[in-house]
Amino acid sequence: MWRCPLGLLLLLLLPASEVVLGTQRGRGRRELAPGLHLRGIRDAGGRYCQEQDLCCRGRSDDCALPYLGATCYCDLFCNRTVSDCCPDFWDFCLGVPPPFPPIQGCMHGGRVYPILGTYWDNCNRWWQAGNHSAFWGMTLDEGIRYRLGTIRPSSSVMNMNEIHTVLGPGEVLPVAFEASEKWPNLIHEPLDQGNCAGSWAFSTAAVASDRVSIHSLGHMTPILSPQNLLSCDTHNQQGCRGGHLDGAWWFLRRRGVVSDHCYPFSGHERDKAGPAPRCMMHSRAMGRGKRQATSHCPNSHVHGNDIYQVTPAYRLGTNEKEVMKELMDNGPVQALMEVHEDFFLYQNGIYSHTPVSHGRPEQYRRHGTHSVKITGWGEETLPDGRTLKYWTAANSWGPAWGERGHFRIVRGANECDIESFVLGVWGRVGMEDMGHH
Template structure:
């Protein structure tokens, strides 16, 4: 699908189609000289060209590929919870095999607010139910149904997403699959899943799965989310004890071309005019950490995080980013959550499980 249709014919997206001069007014998302500058410099990470991002302007990348709004002041003032013998390396996928979900691809839909929330909730429910339930929760359910003060594919807030997950609940990705927008990134599709209360705060779907092949329209809910302090040790302890966390970060122009290594925002485009230096707010899932030794004996500490730009981007859909220095504000607003799981749920799901294999 040619991305330059998205701009309604104003010709913004001529990146890569008809020579470089078109981009004088509009910086492109893929700037070969930025890629070269990163790869020549000693930044600790490597850049690459992504065919699925080629041809988009930087404005479009920020508009269509991110999609988390900064939390309101009241939410930013949520209390932080007030650590020891943490290992130098930790990866959730190794501690909880089969319970950490692969990165999805949000496409040109600015809904990282829904993707990161669904991913963290999926991992946490799988871990807390000790693998009795390993749902991959549906971002589309949030995008289409959580419409109160949310913008769907035009961006939204994670506090609204967690409110919805707690009050209404969502079904699995398999039940309500993701449909990336075809033309206008604003279209989100009407909500095809409602739930009703069945007492004790629990809810039940009142509709069949939009995917007619699937009959498992179980509703999954969470408890209210809690905010961690920006102290890297506390974030590490939380991940190690309870599973992946959600973080908000500022995405700059050079992050789009990240391929491998420990990302830090570079000065690769400082010599360029201001339209080449832009950023937007995004949300991601942090799943672990580590450190890499430099030749001179010093070490570089990093977070391991899952993005939602597909598995072709970065390190198989993941990226590493400098840890302990609030790189791109990734440690500023970090969230954990508990799934709402009862022994009865675990028992019922166990039976589901057996029925399916007969």
Template sequence: MWLRPRGLLLLLLLAGQVALGARRGRWRRELAPGLHLRGIRDAGGSYCQKQDLCCRGRADDCALPYLGATCYCDLFCNRTVSDCCPDFWDFCLGVPPPFPPIQGCMHGGRVYPVLGTYWDNCNRCTCQEKGRWECDQEPCLVDPDMINAINQGNYGWQAGNHSAFWGMTLEEGIRYRLGTNRPPSSVMNMNEIYTGLGSGEVLPTAFEASEKWPNLIHEPLDQGNCAGSWAFSTAAVASDRVSIHSLGHMTPVLSPQNLLSCDTHHQQGCRGGRLDGAWWFLRRRGVVSDHCYPFSGHEQDEAGPAPPCMMHSRAMGRGKRQATARCPNSHVHANDIYQVTPAYRLGSNEKEIMKELLENGPVQALMEVHEDFFLYQGGIYSHTPVSLERPERYRRHGTHSVKITGWGEETLPDGRTLKYWTHNASRKSR
């Protein structure tokens, strides 16, 4: 309410100053913004010559736009050596300028001094001598060439530019946007749970958990540039399971921050973590709701300290625990501790996973994520070979964990049937 009228007032004042300057006449001509007492001369600029403009005496209309300001091509400008166009002396008088040209580089209609910089996506460009730009060559997370190659190919999905990823390098994307460590051998060797299909039992060709359990399947939380998918996916699956198995009497959105800050045994918070450790913590220590302990949005860097744990619990007997402190969010008072039963590992057979999801709710899955994953916009995602002909630094992969919420299948134009999983990153994946 206040900024808008204030901005309008400022515009009116500036307009009044310009009008006043014009009434004073050329003998009191003010220096335009961006012009210095000794004048400005950019490398190779063509102004008077381009317009074939050279005026005698004083001529206020003998002017051209110059880098957001105004420069002149009349003889009056030569008296002050202040606001002449860069090529006035060369073109109109046939003499060298009274001062050496300022060295710099042109970009986007603007002159940058030597060592001046601008950002081109994730790469910094620096002005060198003789008007030459030197830019970093880091692969960017948002790669327009890769987007075009995917969309022109027949890969079954569409790529696009996600503005949240713009300006990040591919290395930063892998490091900060994923965050699940590969499970140790002890986890991979866990006995798998087999449910088995009953005689004559047929699974549907499509299923979505939110349709079977409306209002009990929660929307995903944004992990930002925190490499903490281990905590986010675990909290997401546990939230839905608690809601489903309590028949809707409890519908918490469990706190990823509680895991990130307090589950520190072999875990690294926003630098990555293990799923087995997250489920152990949920079972033995428990976590509060996200309303009680919201995500801080802390973007972990290599040197920065992790946020301290703000919520501990203590045993009450029979495995139950209670919080030992109030909620870090002072507006919320419900600091109930939620715990889960031991986690188990499903068989790798797709029908086993489908039946588990159908009967008990969303499940957690590990994904091998490649460089094109960050460009997904629609369709059924699968890793493409578009980077194979590029240098190796354009090919990166990492491990991600997600909440699987359903499945389906799609008939392609060529008649093939393609099956897919749906998960909490709003994607369909093969």
């Protein structure tokens, strides 16, 4: 099986809107972007002009072909260091080395394969990469710093006792399961953490939202507020600069949070100066462990400031069957995962980390810890009859990323450590919360 170098950095591509604008302006003015190689973003390699015997002289539009979602020019009009020039224009047409460090292209069997695409080779299928405009202009280092934000738990937390779930005699788990099909209208869509390294708060709020809804039998269906956690859970937490899952669950249990409508996400720009937004929601004990808000909603248009709480979080066994049974019985779970450079480019399919960057300099191989919500599982049969098992999970990078904000990832192989630390929790739901049946 062969792999394409998907993890060249966060983005190799020009945003589609800029490509369209550039073409409409005509070839006299193609100021699409500054020289991208200056920002550390590289072109893929490959023999485009030479392989296709495209012209190198004059300014003919016939010398153009698609390249990484932009237009690749194999003529003398391509005289700048911008990523809409064919990678072999410089040496093939001008006989000079390219002004940027070339990367070996996606060569297979003597043929250049574009990076955007899904290919079959010996019946092995891999996932598809694509352009995400939200990451435009970001380096890999910035993506890891601003788009993740879960601090790897301490060894004492990582070693917390596992709660083992046991399959009953003769119990067989289904081939495929999706929480939103078992609990319609109770599983919430992914939010977008923006350039806030707050996945610790977003994944915690996401799992708690679904579980409170399920465990209250739909009497409460809140989208819980990540901002409440980011601003108010400040003990050993760093807000939009990262945080710990155990601290987030402690806060949800002991203090509780309000809904996202009541306390909406304030967003966070990269390198934004100044202190984090102050906490605007506090609660007090009501007895029996329950709490009530002592402040009005920061969103003045919303009056419902109910405080939602959970019971202590528990860790599941790392066996995939135990995670599957817990998910099917009690709702989505939270998982820690290592994010590598190619995950930012994920568009669809069943993700597994492509190890092509292993021989490259360290800055291209950096990775960071993230947390996500696992919502289901399934499997695909490959043409050679083998079965590829996967989890479905919700990310917190908005609905435009991946499969409507979700992704699938190989199941049963601890891909990217996704099965190494999985948490469940129960919504704190009393009879008074259930209303009348």
